Amino acid sequence: MIILKAEKVTAGYTSEVDILHGVDIQIQEGQIVSIIGPNGAGKSTLLKTIFGLLKPRGGTIAFEEEDITGLKPDKIARKGLSYVPQVDNVFPSLTIQENLEMGAFIRRDDYSGRLEEIYELFPALKGKRNQKAGQLSGGQRQMVAMGRALMLDPRVLLLDEPSAGLAPIIVSDIFEKIVDINRTGVSMMIVEQNAREALKMANHGYVLAMGRNVLDDSGKALLENEEVGRLYLGG
Numbered sequence: 001m002i003i004l005k006a007e008k009v010t011a012g013y014t015s016e017v018d019i020l021h022g023v024d025i026q027i028q029e030g031q032i033v034s035i036i037g038p039n040g041a042g043k044s045t046l047l048k049t050i051f052g053l054l055k056p057r058g059g060t061i062a063f064e065e066e067d068i069t070g071l072k073p074d075k076i077a078r079k080g081l082s083y084v085p086q087v088d089n090v091f092p093s094l095t096i097q098e099n100l101e102m103g104a105f106i107r108r109d110d111y112s113g114r115l116e117e118i119y120e121l122f123p124a125l126k127g128k129r130n131q132k133a134g135q136l137s138g139g140q141r142q143m144v145a146m147g148r149a150l151m152l153d154p155r156v157l158l159l160d161e162p163s164a165g166l167a168p169i170i171v172s173d174i175f176e177k178i179v180d181i182n183r184t185g186v187s188m189m190i191v192e193q194n195a196r197e198a199l200k201m202a203n204h205g206y207v208l209a210m211g212r213n214v215l216d217d218s219g220k221a222l223l224e225n226e227e228v229g230r231l232y233l234g235g
């Protein structure tokens with residue numbers, strides 16, 4: 001089943017200028033999709049539009065075969081789609097535990113079991129629950145941000161540049177966590193500058209440039225594509 005499908009999406013920030021010019025993208029249930037492309041390609045804009053932070057001017061977005069085009073983020077989150085932004089994705093003055101609880105704020109049920117599952121997924125956070133997120137390392141902060149997004153037990157997780165600004169050794173930790181999360185049954189859409197690594201773990205990859213689809217194929221095929229290598233993977 002296709003769990004998330006965006007078709008011919010156009011969107012922009014000001015009334016005159018479109019940033020996305022009819023982008024198509026989809027995720028098969030259970031898969032990891034990676035999106036690569038140069039700075040300013042519209043990758044973050046695409047995730048924001050799918051999550052309802054920007055209203056598309058054209059095109060459609062369907063989640064689990066239901067039309068969610070134009071819905072607000074809280075409605076979309078309740079349906080089972082979660083999003084981790086590229087920057088400022090934790091509350092620095094709140095503790096780890098409080099950050100995770102913020103992620104559950106629309107839950108009416110007892111989420112204490114889910115909280116423990118998140119700590120099992122990120123053992124590095126477990127002993128630090130009462131530490132402020134602002135005092136953590138970059139890698140740990142990224143884990144808090146992902147943990148917060150997972151509190152609603154989403155079916156799909158959108159991740160914008162999860163490895164940005166992290167030391168190489170921490171980058172591989174974060175990618176391992178992404179695979180762990182995927183193994184729990186969460187389908188993923190990941191935007192990454194670290195394109196080679198992102199394609200390695202992806203079932204399917206998309207190249208975006210200037211607000212348009214350039215190419216999409218299996219992660220493996222894109223890695224082996226000479227032109228993709230030269231233009232987008234640094235040779």
Ligand SMILES: Nc1ncnc2c1ncn2[C@@H]1O[C@H](COP(=O)(O)OP(=O)(O)OP(=O)(O)O)[C@@H](O)[C@H]1O
Pocket residue numbers: 013014019037038039040041042043044045046086
């Ligand atoms: N809040 C905003 N208001 C107006 N224009 C914006 C805003 N955010 C992004 N843009 C513009 O939209 C275009 C696409 O930006 P976007 O952030 O989606 O690119 P990106 O592919 O995520 O790039 P990066 O790799 O640098 O994160 C850029 O020209 C950018 O200047």
Ligand SMILES: [Mg+2]
Pocket residue numbers: 043044045086160
């Ligand atoms: Mg971006």
